[in-house]
Amino acid sequence: PARIPHHHRGILGYCKALGVPLEVQVNENRAALLQASTGPVPQRRVQADLRGLIAELAAKGLERGTLEAPLDEPDLEALRAMLRRFGALGADHRYHGSSRAGWDRPPGAGPEAPRALPPLDARLLLEPTLWAGAAFTEGVDYAATMLQPVGGMDRIAAALATALGEALVPGAEVVSLRRGEAGARVRWRGADGMREETAAQVLITLPAPLLARLDTDLPEARRAGLAALHYSSAAKLAFHCARRFWEEDHAIYGGISWTPGEATQLWYPSHGFHAEGGILTGAYIWDDDLGERFAARGPAGRAAAIAADGEALHPGLGREVSAPVSVAWSRMPRAGGAWAEWTTAQRRDLYPLLRSPEGPYHFAGEYLSWLTGWQEGAVLSAWNALEGMA
Ligand SMILES: Cc1cc2nc3c(=O)[nH]c(=O)nc-3n(C[C@H](O)[C@H](O)[C@H](O)COP(=O)(O)OP(=O)(O)OC[C@H]3O[C@@H](n4cnc5c(N)ncnc54)[C@H](O)[C@@H]3O)c2cc1C
Incomplete structure (x- = not known):
């Protein structure tokens, strides 16, 4: 396990009672990446453009009178105002891009005004990795604030063991x-x-x-x-990285990137920012077929497959990672599955x-x-x- 939602009061109660310190687990990071067929796209761009697309479509529906709900003019005006804010629409109720998506030309101190990125092709937004990744933290068990014990989840088990003493x-x-x-x-x-x-x-x-x-x-x-x-046949693989390339090269501090490949998710550490090196979770797989395919590989084969998926998100990743460690829960004799x-x-x-x-x-x-x-x-x-x- 890696994360604890803020409303899981039972396990958090044990953390408090047993003195297990907690820190924030960055479950969503708008700078993390979603792997599209054209290449990786920052989540912020997908989030902004998806909302822009939906809001514009809804606004067009209102214009054409296709809405079936009985709404009077004040309701319609309130709805339009909401859609403008929800989707960052222009006064014309069309989405022309927004700084929410990030910058084509970032704000600086030079003479030129900043310029937001143009909207992505709407068809790209319909790729499942993009919309599924963008909606992930809407789930009640995945939304901020997410927490993790300082030092790792086994600090809870260790604290319980200390409290139980010889009874265990x-x-x-x-x-x-x-x-x-x-x-x-x-x-x-x-x-x-x-x-x-x-x-x-x-x-x-x-x-x-x-x-x-x-x-x-x-x-x-x-x-x-x-x-x-x-x-479930869930599985994970972690690499050691001598350099935090995700922080240094991409300003990614914690969070999760998504790939349609076997690796499914790549997690960046939520602690130790700017430390020399770090542990990168190269894969978190939970689909049964992908999990079984991963489990069937030997350690070297697993690492090679996951590094290849990571390479698409972060070109050059293969040169940065070492010491892979993996667990396929379907193969764990004391678990029998995830x-x-x-x-x-x-x-x-x-x-x-x-x-x-x-x-x-x-x-x-x-x-x-x-x-x-x-x-x-x-x-x-x-x-x-x-x-x-x-
Ligand atoms: C990949 C993965 C990711 C997860 N992520 C999260 C997360 O982010 N957050 C979260 O809160 N939860 C997460 N979980 C779930 C969490 O780990 C489980 O819900 C929790 O550990 C279940 O506790 P349990 O006591 O029911 O079973 P277990 O933790 O499986 O405990 C069962 C125990 O029985 C022992 N045992 C087995 N056979 C015997 C035997 N014959 N004799 C004596 N002992 C035996 C085992 O060694 C084990 O210690 C995750 C689980 C997996 C697999």
Whole structure:
């Protein structure tokens, strides 16, 4: 995980209670790039021109009287005023370009007035990478303010581990679960061999695919349901860069660029601005087909494919990156996939079964929430399960 929306109060509450310092995660950066068929375009230009296009089309619709809503003249005037501001339209209700898109000739101290970039060809704006990238942070879980723990997301786990002390046994692997008269027997493998514990209640937080395969006496219907849940094949790859070329050459400070290639997204670090070097997330893939294609490659093949995608966004990137590290969650033995993706039918038919306790067994995890793929989902699910155990 990389980012925390400001309204994920559960996980942020733990950060506060455990003293995990936070900093801003730059999820949207108008200087970041969207890869069009003609080359990379800064997001600010796509945002401005898309709004200009939509506003102009709407204004033309008003002129032709094609609007079906019953609006009187004061309403229409208010609508036109809104459209002019929304799309940076001229007094003629046409979009002629705007400094929102950036400068063709930037403002300086010379004799010539600055000049805004001309509008992009509207057909270019219809390329999915452009409009999807431009709309990305409209999602409630992606909009500012986004946060990240100083030092990385594992600072939360480390702080929790410190708070739990000896109650936590790192590296312990549960190998089987059985019901007994006094509750449930848990067999687990620790650093010094096999152990067994009996407990009146057990909270099981393994990801669904792993719990489905674990040696348990859970009923067949639950095991089949756990196995039927689809988990995303998301993957990431990061490079070390000796030089922050994105800051030095492009004034990109944090944020995300988009490519229609396998890499999908390229993330710039939100911290350490102007430091000597930095870690560039060269790929964040979540489409299953792309994720599986990426996962099937060896480490060198993954790095080469992602560097090639990055090269299109940042010509010369291949010479700047080194030490690639990648994770394909579908290949992670302790994860079994990235996150659960419920179908509508499964939400209706399976979700009630999987979230309900069963004798001594209680269940929690991101997959048992409506916020799958977010730590907040795991927190809310755990709190929900604990209520049932009280
Ligand atoms: C690529 C990716 C990006 C993400 N980005 C974000 C983000 O930006 N922000 C955000 O909030 N969330 C993000 N998430 C989601 C977040 O990581 C999860 O929602 C969260 O980690 C789920 O917590 P959990 O406790 O349900 O499961 P997990 O974190 O998977 O914990 C399950 C634990 O069970 C352990 N385990 C497995 N088998 C056994 C066994 N047999 N015995 C003992 N232990 C076992 C595993 O080692 C693991 O520690 C992302 C996830 C992925 C994969």
